[in-house]
Structures are given as C-alpha cells and as structure tokens.
Amino acid sequence: MREFQNFQKKLFFNYIIGSIIAVFGVGSVFIFHTLDLSSLEIRYLLFIMAVSGIIMIVGEFALYRKHIKPLREFFKLENPQKKDFDHAYVTTHRFPMLTVKRILGPHLLGLSIPASVMTYLFIYTDLINLDYYYIGLAWAGAILIAVMHALIEFFLTYNMCQKMAQKIEGLARRTIGESLTIEGKYFLSIRRKLLVSTLFTATFPVSLFILASQIRAVENYSAQSENYWSWASLIVVIILGVSICGAVLLYSSIQEPIQSLRSSFDLARDGHFEEMTNSYSDEFASLITGYNHMIRGIQERDDRNDQLLSSFFSVIAATLDARDPYTAGHSTRVADYAVKIAEKAGFTSKQTDLLKKSALLHDIGKIGIRDKILLKESRLTDAEFTVIKQHPIIGANILEQVLLPEELKPILPGVKYHHERMDGLGYPEGLTGDEIPLFGRVLAVADAFDAMTSDRPYVKGMPFSKALDIIESGKGTQWDPYFASLFLEIMGKDN
Template sequence: MNTDYSCPKARKVYRSFLGKLLRNYMIGLLLTVLVVGTAIVPTQVDMTPDEYQRLAFILLVSLACMGVAEWIVFARHIRPVRQGLAPEADLEVLRKAYVRTHRLPLLSVFRILVPHQLSFSIPALALTVWMLHEGLLSFPDFYVLVAAMGALLVAGMHAMLDFFLTTAAIRPLLLEIKTLAEQRFRVELDADDHVLLPIRPKFLVSGMLIGTLPLLLFSIAAHIRLHRLEVDMFQNYWGWAGMILLIDAAFVYMGARLITQDIERPISQLYDAMNDIKEGRLTKVQNVYSDEFSKLVTGFNMMVGALQMREEESRVMLDSYFVTLAVALDARDPYTAGHSLRVAEYSEQIGRLCGMSPEELAIIRKSALLHDIGKIGIRDTVLLKEGRLTEEEFDQIKAHPALGENILLQIEPKEVMAPLLPGVRSHHERYDGKGYPDRLAGEEIPVLGRIIAVADAYDAMTSDRPYRRGMAPSIALSILDEGRGSQWDPVFAKAFVDHMRKQLPSIPKRGA
C-alpha cells in the first residue's frame, strides 16, 4: 500500500510517545532512587575514599548492564507498534499494533521487574561479593542483603509508577492507530476482546504496594540505623518487624479489596445494562450511589430513556406503516375493506390464546396485516372478477403469497421484514399438504402461516362478496372445527373456535 494518509502526524505522535516514555521512566527511577536512597544510604558506615570509588564503579557497571538489557527488551516490545505506524502496514499489522499498545503498561512492569532488576542486581551483587572477598570493601556482609532488598524496593515502586504513567502516555498513540485504521480500511478498532488487566488485580496490587512498601522501607532503614545496638530488642528486631508487616499487609489487602468492590459494582451493573442494550433490551440501572457514579448512572439512564422514547416512536410509526399498506391494499376492493385489519386482530387473538409472548404477538400482527400484500401484483380484471375464475386466473391468484414475499424482500431494513415473510408466504398452505405455494404439510408449515390461515379463512367466510352473502359466524366456526387436522392446524383452529363460540351472541356477520 503506497497511500500515505497521515504518516507525518503518526510519526510525530510516535516520537512524542517515546519522549513521554523516556521522561516517565527517568522520573519514576529518580523518585524511587531518591526516596529509597534518602532512607537507606545515609548510614553510619565508615568507608575510605577508595571504597566509595569502588562502589561508584560497581554502580556504573551495573547501570550499563541494565541499560543494554532493558533497551533490547524495550525494542522488542515496541517493534509491533512501530510496524503498525508504517505507511505500508495492512489491517492485521494495525490490529497487532493496537493490541500491543494496550499491553505496553503491563510490559513496562515486566521490563522493570525482570531485565531491569536482574541486569542491575546480578552484576552489582557479584562485584560487591568479590570485592568483599578480596578485601577491597570493608562494610558488614549483611549490607549486601540489605542492598538487594533495597533494589527490589526500587524496582517495585518504579514499576508501579511506570505502569500508571505509561497508561496515560499510550492514549494519544491509541487514538492515532484507530484513526489510521478508519482512514485506510474503514474499520473501527476496539479492545473489548483484549481486557489485559481487570480492575480487581490492578487495585489490589497497587494498594498492597502503596501500603506495604513504605513500611518495608522503614523497617530496612531502621535495621541499618540500629544494627550496632547490642540489646535484646534489636536481636529480635525482624521477628517484631515481620509481625508488623503482616498486620499492615492484611489491613492494606482488606482496604484495597473494599475499594475495588466499591468501584467494580457500578461498573459491572453499567456493563451488564450495556450488554442488554446490545441485545435489544433497554435496561436502566438502579441509582443507589452517592458519589460520582451517581451522575454517571443518571446520565446512562437518561440515554436509555431517550432510546426507549425513540423506539416507541419508531414502533408506532412502523405499525402505522403496516396498517397504511393493509388499508391501501384493501381499498382496491370495497368488498374486502378492513379484511387485513380483521385478520390481524384474529391472528393476534389466536397467538394470545396459545400463550405467545408480546414480541411474538407483534410479529403475528404485522405479518397478518401484510399477508395479502402480493395481491398488489394481481390484475384488477382477475382480482375483482365477480364470476367464477378460470383455472389460469386462479393460478394467478395462487401466486400472490410468493409475490408478497418477494415484495417484502425489497423493503429495508431487511432484518425488520425477515420475521414476517413465513406468514406471508405460507398462509394458504393446508395442514394436509394440499395447499399452495409449496404444498407443505403439518408442522412443516411455519407457525405464522398456520395461525393466519385460520384467521383468514374465518374472515373470508363471514364477509359478504359480490357473488355471495357472508356465512353466519356459527356456521363458519363449524366449518373450521370440521377442518381441524385436514385444512387447518388442529391446535390453533380449536383455540380460535372455542374462544369465538363463547363470544357468539356479540359477533355480527360481516356485511358489505
């Protein structure tokens, strides 16, 4: 790919990002070294100027080893990001760059705790032990252990600081990578499937480090200060200090856990509600919070309320659209005026009698309203003919279910019309397999088709036509009853017949 959309900007963002990483790294390192050094270094250690020079040599050698090792690891970590910002990068390379950028805060922790720590500590400890053995250094041996613990403290505090600083630094880079993906490939990158560090471990570990590292630092500094005191209290110092550290760790863990749960709870509820919205269920969140989450939940619920209002408006408009189509269809023939509306009412009643859900009833009603939409394609000379139809003319009438399905297939959005198609196509199928257009039998016929067939037949029998008067409701119901299991679905026909017979005194015969 030779098209270069915004590479100068990408390079600028990348260079700024590298500058921030270097600055943050140095700030974190200097702060931790300063804090730990202030507490540990000023001790009552008597050393000659030569020994200070040897310690400085050890420090420089260790820092050099650390710098080389860390740069090698960092170059490997950052390589996918650099490749993703190249003009020739394809979509998969951009995706990898996006995911890797999200991983950089965790990788910074790994880099500091493993290559950084080991490449510094191993040369420093090896050189120090060798110089102690050769008599080039004269301080007590246990200072080596203290130094190792101090290095771990530096690394732990530095890793925590660098994690949060890197988290802030990657945001402009993430936005730039997302922009490149949209410009080049019209794709929106998302990290939903790449939750690299959940809130719980992040808060728990951070809380533990914040609460225990200062206390451990104090314990080491106190040990150094008091090591020359030959008293019983100092001999049991680490037993006492260990107990205090355990109590502190337990307290910090419980506190961090409670804080984490307090933050996780509203986030989890909002996340569940958003998943409900994604699946079509507009769910509000109970607002039981008294902090900033209260405002967030209120805003979310306002958004859901607006969506509910728009969905209701859309539903009413769509229902009106279906009714308008049905009325327009029925208007072609004054003798069938209101037929589609009545079939929709009867079909919905059958669904309700059979315990169907409100969502299913809505689909039944819409499909029934449009069940004869294919008759739009039938010529008036055939559709409105008062006498007996010829075989060729009846074949044209029999084509209207498939024609109706084809008409609805042209309407957008297709996913709205798709559930209605089975009822439109199959409402003239017979339970015994002698219907049309597909000669389906029994439960091969879609449920919508079996329900609408009963409602359509009843309204056709009880409505007046130019060539005959409509039947009495009792006679039509008897015909439906006799045709259960042959022409009509036995369950749906029985439910409708039983219900309508209870209403017989109040059912008028359909007139012209």
C-alpha cells in the same frame, strides 16, 4: 506514524520521571543520608552508581526495543490486515506489564549485580570503609526501589496505552471496517492491580524505614541490633496481613457494582432493557446513572421505531386496499380478527404483534398481479384464478428481498401460507395439517371470514351467521379446528 513517535516520547518522559523519583530520589537519599561516609567514599559510590546505572539503562533499552518492535512494525505497514491490527492492539494492552518486566529485570541484574561486585572490590581494597554486610542490605533496598520504580512506570504507562489502543481501534474501524476487542486475548484484573499497589503502598515506607534504621543501628553499634530483624520481620508480617485484608475488602466493594453492571449489560445485549437500582454513593452512582440514561434512551428509541414500524405496516395495508376499492379495509379487518384469535389462544404479546404485522401484509403479493385480473368485475376464469394464486409466493419473495431483521422473519409464513387448507387442497404448496405454519393457520380463518362477508364486484357479501356456519362445517378440512373453534366463540360473544 506520528502517533507512534508521540507515544515513544511520552514513554521516555515517563521513564525519566520514574527514574528520578525511584533511583536518584529515594535511592540516593537512602544511601547518602543513612550512611556516614567521607567525601571520597561518596565519590566512589557515585562512580559505582553511574557505571551500574549505565549498564541498567543499556539493558532496559535492549528490552524496550524488543517490546516496542511489534508496534513499530505495525505503524510502518501501508495496508495493515485484521491480524496486524489484532497483534498491535494486544501488544498495546500488554505494554504496561512489559514495562514492569523491563524495569525489574535490568534493576536486579543490570544495576544490583554490577554495583554489588564493584562495591565488594572497593571494600576489599579499602577504598570504601564499610562492612560486607551492607551489600546484603543494599540488595534489599534495591528490590524495594525496583518495585517502586516498576509500579510508577506501570501506572504512568497504563493510561497512555489505553489512549493508544483507542487510536488503533479507531484506525481499524476506518481502514478495515471492523472493531477490535481484547476479550479472551489478554486480561489484567483490577484485583491484581489493587492488591499489588495496596501492599506496596502499605509496606514500602515501613520496609524502607526498617532497613534505614538497621543501617543506623549497625553504624552506631547499638546493643539491641541483634534482635532488630526478628522485631522488624514481625512488623512487616503484621502490615502485610492488614494490607491484604484491606485490599481484599476494598476490591469486594468494587467487584459487586462491576458484576452488577456486567450482568445488566448482558441482559441488554439479549434485549432485556432494565434499569439498575442506584444505591451507590461513590463514583459508581454516576456510572449507574449513565447506564440508566442509556437504557431509557434505547427504550425510547425502540418505542419510536415500533410506532414507525406499526405505522409503516398500516400504510402498506391501506395502500394495498386502496388499489382495490371493493376490498378497502380488508387487511385491517383480517388483522383485528387474527389478534382476537391470538389473544383467545394465549399467544404472547410478541407473537400477537408479529401475527398482526403478518395479517396487515398478507396480501402484499397482489402488487404483482395485473390490474386486468385483480380489478376484474366479473368472476375469474380458471386461468386468471391460477395467476391470483401466485400472490402468496410473490408476497413472500417481496419481503425476503427487503432483508427483514431476524425478529420480523416470523411474519413470512403467514404471508405465504394463509391460503393453505388442512386437507392439503390449498395453495401454494398444498400443505396438510400441522405442516402449515402457525400464522398461516390463524390467518386462513380470519382471511376467509372477511372475504366471505365483504362485498365483491360480482357477489354481495354473505351475512355473518352464514359465514360462521361455513367455518363451522369446514373445521378440520379447510381450517384448523382449534383456531376455527376459538373464532366461532369470539364471534358468538360479539353477537
């Protein structure tokens, strides 16, 4: 609640500043230093300004209470929900434009109408010696001053509302554990802000000068006053045209780097971390440099994570192999064979890396097999072999419980299905042909070859040539014929 009270105090302070500059500064100087008035007429005009100013303030205050109400109610809530945070967040972002409406409405309705009516009555009763024509000029001046006041208030309020929005977003993170976003709910383009501010900055002083000059011309009964407005209108049109062109060109120079940054962020969100070419010499140069630093930091972090992850897989594989001294190095050798097959088959680097990880962990399920069976030095019985055949399912279950990130989930099929056969006589599910996942078919070849050529407690490993002959004869029945052929080619080259 304290943040809300401070927010209101700053809003009030900004209003005072804007009012002093616009209404009591430019407005009063415009009136009292342009017209030739007696001291009594000045008092009457001050009275008119005071009364209409009070009406304007009352109107602005009524609108302010309506606009600030959602924020006031939000900060009174003890346990705000997501919808409450969203509503307060959007209201805060909308507040600068609500401020513009709050200033423009009461200025034109609450200030100008009462002032016009009272001035008309004072002129009609001869209390003020002015022509009715001045009321129309006063309306033109009031519009200029109202727009200037609204513009000042907008920019003063804009920075405050950004800070308040950050506080609400931080409170949402701490309270409900969720982030807030304005995207799709409210959008105020830089183009609109730039165009309005540029047009007003360019035309306001000229328009005010033209208006003051016309009043002086009427005051002095200038002979040229008849053609004055046609000349003044032409000048304003030319200035407007130049201002619009300048604003559009300026926005175009800002839009290009903003669009480049947005595109780069979209690429980074999709996992493509590419540095931007920094060809800017303005503030965008620092922004692009910061973005490139961020991308390099992400890449370095990802590289470290990849190294740690690779080390983790290698350690797990070594730990599994260390449990059975007769199969030491088995997982690493299977991974090496699998990578060679993948490279020969034209797998992408990402697929090859995932296949390697799957190979290193393909026997992780043996953790769940009792030592009495796993380390048995004689041939296994049928019952014991049935237990051993559970290790692919155990391994897949272990990895599923780890809650692997989405990008690592492709390693699961290799762990679960590396003992399937093309003819459907494998395990654990008896899949056939292309039903067997890709990694399962590759690992089946690599795993079988290393198993046949490795020494076991009850049998000595066979020569490479004999194992390759068995793989040759088993193409299409036990092993995928394509991957088996690739492996035979690789081993033929190696020998």
